[in-house]
Amino acid sequence: MTVNLLDFDAERLADFFSEIGEKPFRAKQVMKWMHRFGESDFANMSDLAKSLRAKLGDMAEIRPPELVRELDAADGTKKWLLSVGGDNAVETVFIPEANRGTLCISSQVGCALECSFCSTGRQGFNRNLSVAEIVGQLWWANRALGSEPGGERIISNVVMMGMGEPLLNFENVVSALNLMLDDSAYGLSRRRVTVSTSGVIPAMDRLGERCPVALAVSLHAPNDPLRDVLVPINRKYPLKELMAACLRYIEHAPRDFITFEYVMIDGVNDNAAHARELVELVKNVPSKFNLIPFNPFPGSGYGRSKHAAVETFKAILMDAGFVVTTRKTRGDDIDAACGQLAGQVRDKTKRSGVPA
DSSP states (O other), X not given: OOEEGGGOOHHHHHHHHHHTTOOTTXXXXXXXXXXXXXXXXGGGOTTSOHHHHHHHXXXXXXXXXXXEEEEEOTTSOEEEEEEXXXXXXXXXXXXXXXXXXXXXXXXXXXOSSOOTTOHHHHTOEEEEOOHHHHHHHHHHHHHHXXXXXXXXXXXXXXXXXXXXXXXGSHHHHHHHHHHHHOTTTTOOOGGGEEEEESOOHHHHHXXXXXXXXXXXXXXXXXXXXXXXXXXXXXXXXXXXXXXXXXXXXHTTOSSSSEEEEEEEBTTXXXXXXXXXXXXXXXXXXXEEEEEEEOOOOXXXXXXXXXXXXXXXXXXXXXXXXXXXXXXXXXXXXXXXXXXXXXXXXXXXXXXOOSOO
């Protein structure tokens, strides 16, 4: 049975070469070919002996997810639907901006958390993605965008904000993050790689110890009763405990703040009282806010906050001393905006509730 070398971070790849009787330094050579050069054919790895290339061809492969469909938005956003087998597919989104290019990566096939405003959550959950399926999205996007080794970096930032809850696929996500950060692979800065979580507290603590990257917390409500409805995992990890976990994470983080993501939903969580309550909730947590206009999808039952409500909400937070940005809605004409990613999911959850 052949092994997919995209599944291996530096440590596991070095172990693989030792196991097949080769020097561990071969791992860095192959990593550079795979990730920096986007090469999938061992025969083209010219600094490897022909005998080793043949050996690798017999026992290993470099296999990213397969492209199902590519969509281009009017604003330059690109979305790829990538097959991960079993009639399942995940979505990956590239957002170009003047000073950076951000790739939004999925970590699971669907999501089991059932956040009520999220299209992905409505799709149900099938399984965790493998390391190869996670980092393979970056591999694929680099190739599709025409990234040249040593040239200007097209993808400068990666956000784990696609389909799924990254911290419920902890080990595979951390291995993929290690590849993103490794200078022999993608060489991204910890400050430019962000994991978004709904608040899986034990895994937040582990991430801070194992692989501290920038952290974004999907907050979306200033009190427990409302967040219990919008983000049901709050029933397991309530806000007081979440704020304490954020403070612990900052001790390890590459940035000295947590980004709180807050989807603005008309008449649900967007009035001035909510904003003032939010100020009180996070007053002891160094943080910035990213207000996200709700992106409607069929059957959501929610509407986007009015512009005036967003501006009032933003002003209250800024007057309290917080840095606040309002996310531009990008790619909504191809359903690539925040909360719209759905992919193709063969749901196995049967809506059994929040995982333990």
